[in-house]
Amino acid sequence: MEFLLQPLTLLTFFPLVGVLVILLMNEEQKVAIRWTALVASLMTFGISLWVLQSFYAAESVTGAAGALHLEAKYAWITVAGWNIYYYLAVDGLSILLVLLTAFLSPISLLSTWTAVEDRVKEFMIFFLLLEVGMMGVFLAQDLFLFYVFWEFTLVPMYFLIGIWGGPRRMYAAVKFFLYTMAGSILMLVAILFLGIKTDTFNVPTMLARLPDLYATGAIDPRAQMLLFIAFAAAFAIKVPMWPLHSWLPDAHVEAPTAGSVILAGVLLKMGTYGFLRFNIQLFPSATIAAAPWIALLATIGIIYGAAVSYAQQDVKKLVAYSSVSHLGFVMLGMFALNAQGVAGAILQMINHGLSTGALFLLIGMIYEQTHTRDIKVYGGLWKITPVFGTIMLIASLSSMGLPGLNGFVGEFTILLGAFGSKAIGSPWYAGISAAGVIMAAVYILYMFQKVFLGPAGEITHHHELKDLNVRELITVVPLVVFMFWIGLYPAPFFNLIAPAVEKILSALPL
């Protein structure tokens, strides 16, 4: 019982309660199944708020700021030379991502209310399983446990894309699966190597033992670099960093709306979070050596993603490529390896989840009515659906980083950090990346203009288009609230992050 009542255990596995209830239901009771899933994910969100409150309490204890909190730690497999723990904990690096996951899940479920009519039962089961996997990834503090959750997220997402996706869904699903697995198998070998060298899979213990191994040469700098690369391979594919991004447009475009929202909102963050939690902390010297290179790739990604976005005729693809650009910013800030850069990167992960999540939701809502996402056939939409247009405008502006909205805060802090970064070594990366902000304005406003302004297009003309209904408003308005909140008063969010960021940076030999 004590095991189950740990806040983090409860948070991670609560969606399973929903899965069990749904399993007992009849395929035909679609409404009841939807409600069960929604209630389960809302309750998970409730638990995440409880976790947040406990987190505040734990942080305010003197000297505990920035440490791991709410630990749930039990020996799991400790026979036959194994040293694996069931070990969940949360700190400033992960708390916001945990909240984001819990927050986006019910929202995504709400977006499927009328969009998913076929095989509702299976959809909800896979979705809730995915939530378990994502929570586990952000909370696990044992590398084996982390790897299990990390690989597990693949399975439900594969089904979500492959069954409920667009016309090329099977291709996209398999591509997504194989790409991600290709990265994680390298990480597996690195995890095994680390586990054998340090005789533990437990991350805090590993962090305590590694400096000695580095100092004595038991793991030489070359080995450390290889380990860094093996972990980076898994995470860079997930982020995705240029040039490993080619699975992303396919997966995003073919996935159902809820899948795209979760994919962009949470799954991509698993990659950036992985860099933060593992690469930077476990391999400090390799991190510093690699920082300029990562910054280079990130800068290329920012410019490339923005340029390719501009060329898209499919709205969803446009937003998908914009993710490559936005996550380039996150990577640039993170490998600036200073307080501003890293804090900005963490906040930008949340911002991207909110704004891109909102964009995908809105695109899904209009697609449900028109069944096309081709920019050319739209036009003059604002006149017909003013509420939809307004919210779309806010989400677009947030995505391109307009001051007063959340995107600006994140990108500005990141660029500030990258300009003054000792690790990157040159202000040029930040300088060039700043152009990415302008390019974002170009492709997003181009899209907005073509779809919402100007003369009525083919589709707008021939369809009886309806504006957002109450359910759809409930789905997107919470996101908009946070866009303004973070944009106007980001201090509470930074305060959550700052101590943990300081702690990991102080461990770096910069």
Added chain:
Amino acid sequence: MTQPTFTDYYSILPFTILIAWACLLLLVDLFIPKDRKSVTASIAALGLAVTLGYGVSQFGKSVTGFSGMVVLDGFSTFASVLVLVSGLFGVILAYGYARRMNIQRGEYYTLLLFSVAGMMLMAQAADLIIVFLALELLSIPLYVLAAYSRNLESEEAGVKYFLLGAFATGFVVYGSALVFGATGTTSLTGIFFAASNGTPSLLLSIGAALILVGFGFKVAAAPFHMWTPDVYQGAPTSVTAFMAAGAKIAGFAALLRVFSVAFPTLSADMTNILWVLSVLTMIVGNFVALSQTNIKRMLAYSSIAHAGYILMAFVPYGNKDVIASSVAAGLFYLMTYVLTNFGAWAVVISLEKAEGKGLEITDYAGLAKKYPTLAAAMTIFMLSFIGLPPTLGLVGKFYLFRSAVSGGFIGLALIGVFTSLVSAYYYLRVVVQMYMKEGDPVIEREPGLAFTTTLTSVVIVVMSFVPQWLFLLASQAVLK
């Protein structure tokens, strides 16, 4: 030669129980009418269950019998239990299937019992003569079983298996003769002492290599795998399922014991050979499986690939520091493979129709919509074969690759994970068909099949969360 003592008989008691049961069954079956062969099947299953029950009680015992020719230890008990479980699944899968395919005859179950007995003896063999005896005892019934359908494919499978199998046995015998020539003994420990005292002899190396070839054939390791796809495809599916599991367990058990007891002195050369064999097997099995459209052939290549993974555990066999954990990893992986294997074959049998219909991968289209639990079970088996959570397959691969890395074979582990990635593609194809394509498959509802798929899928998932107990068992099954 001294008189056999009580200890001698005690050491082969599980084997004796099963052999006696099989002989009795052969007689009893004569009096069972043709339409009531369920009785024969039940008696056979009972015999396996009794032996299994007794076998489980032997955990932790260590007895040597017949002047060191036979040993009963943790390792042999673990392998015997696995073999007996395979035999039980073999009977359960065969019963409904044989009736449906009109091949219901009593000898089936008797032959199966003899073969299981041979496999058990193989796990206990501590002398090359016993290895040879056991090899014949397990193989000959399998040759007959492979040809059991009496149609063209099945007969081809039987003949092919027999000819190539006899050839492989020849390699083992010839190798044993050379080893005897080099050391003057056939006892495994005797060979070790002779080899470590004398100068290294070429004869011994050649003998060991020939034995390796013979067993490479039995476990379907590349490049000795040529027979596998044809035999697996042609043999009745219930036989294939049993053969894929049982023959592998026995082959690997013998290889492990012979090499780590008798030939540690050759490890400098043999490790390289085993490395190449393992890599080749993983690559050939996984890459050729990519292009298969028939599920039986695909699973045949997948079974070759998994032989490659298990061979990984052998590579550092001369390294005393890691061999214990390596053997445990190999046994654990074998167990994972056996469970997944029977689950997957049970699904195949559910969909198989007369005259080899229903065996294309495209025949699985739409399975998830019509039979959600069966499709879910098959998905679990496929995930377990790939090595993904939440299945035992992940734990097994983790264990195996860990022992490869700790033995210093990082390259081997890397090849292992890369071929796993390749395998994901063809295993997922089955999942794609089941969940993402439209179709109207019809399955046979038989209690034995439902039992097997349910039991194995539940065990595979549940045990992946609590594998400690199985780890403990596997790690105690270490060779002395």
